[in-house]
Amino acid sequence: MSDVERLFRTYNTALVRYLTRRLGDRDWAEEVAQETFVRALRQETITNERAWLFAVATNLVRDEARKDARRRRHLSLLAEQERDNVVEPEATTLERAQEAGLARKAIDALAERDRLALLMREEGLDYSEIAEALDLSPGSVGTTLSRARRRLVESYEDLQRQRDTREKNAAS
């Protein structure tokens, strides 16, 4: 029974981080992580633990997100605009906040499967785990990641360019 304790200690941080990056909300991320471990308690044995945990967490997000998608998107956009409007005294803080905002927009521009695969990879899951968690063929994980990375970087650079143009216009 110390099994779930071990699972918790081993994977909670990574799971919460993955979920935070996916959801953009740490409280929500922690709730989903909790629920994931509760479900783990009910399992007799889990063959591939990390893949299983990430799969369950992902499905929980999917179920919730489906219901609230529109509302959250709207509110996250509002929050994003708010963040942009905040005048920060410190240059570094502003820069980090701006980067976070751009990153958020860029990652939201990805297709869901691509996004999830990339976030899982960033948590150290190997291709077989990602394949299992997302129900993909192992051979397609590389292609999925390559596409995700390309689109992410391209979106991010586009957004950066747009912002730089805006700022330039505003300054002049």
Place this chain on the structure above:
Amino acid sequence: MQHPDEGMIHTWLDGELLAEEAAALEAHIAECPECAPAIAEARGLVAASSRIVSALDVVPRGVIPIAKPVSRAWYASTQFRAAAALFLVAGTSMLLMRGNNSRSAALNDKPLSVAADSREAPEATAQIPPTVPAPAAAESPAREPAQAPVQAPLRMPVQTLKTTSMPAATPGFVAPEAQSAKKSPTSPTNSSEPKRGIADSRSDEAADRVAEKRNLGRESFNGDVHLDHVVVTGVAVANESDLDLKIISIDSSGATRRTVLEASQGVRVTLVEDAAPGYAAKAMRSTGMPVAEAMRQSAASAPAPRVATTTSTPATPPTAPVQPPAANMVKSAHETRTIKWVDAASGRSYSLTGPLTVEQLEALKPRVKKLER
């Protein structure tokens, strides 16, 4: 080999190519000038995407201003209300059938694929009696403004808790539930007196409404609600109430496990589980509980199987409470109380301690039990 495509390059960069494939690729790119830019670009994309993803970690708490995003709104959704109304109709009509033979036709002309849906319906109907007021409150939107603030939010969690707990339970649980429902349809298994009175009067209103509904048939429901889906949605939605019970910490030593849970805002309870009753006393003392409290608990856990220190009905299967947890989550006293029980299946004894009344602790028990299952 031919020029590797982007997917293969990334797979190689991620270290996921098989040894022979990797060797072949490396041999190729060592000699192929065309591939060099592709490899360089891929490396750049891997590094840049990693950096961008890390930037996502800078996220203030609660940046999206929805308090408790799911747990408040779910009962208000159209599908849930329709599901609740359906359970009400199904359950009440079955009750009426039991109580009055002349109405036996009622069940047959019900458009209930739910009733045919084996497990869900009988379990749901067994749960219906004590929660009749809740669906009654939910099913007519017109009444909601008056009732929602106080009653709908409070009673909804109870009903959904009951319906979710059933599918997870063994068939053995269904029988006692059905029996207790048969005996006294509107009296809950454990509750306080005043609440019971309200339940009685409301069930009459609900019964009348059911009679009307029967005549309306399916048109009474929202056009886009399909009965097949209703049950599943009800269960899926209800599971979210599990989110309310948050694990703060888990500690194991020997045969004892101690879990601290957050039952609601700022209210924490401790669940102690041990495989052998004798350990309970040791665990209690080592965690710094008042000795008197620890001794009381160890004494209580010594005797045999059913330690029902709180409920009025002995030998009760793990039933869901009548009283909605949310309603009672007001700290009526700052005293700490404990309830204990033994799980017949596993032989483990449990105790739940917290700054709540005994009824409130009992209300938590099924949610706690779900953790342990």
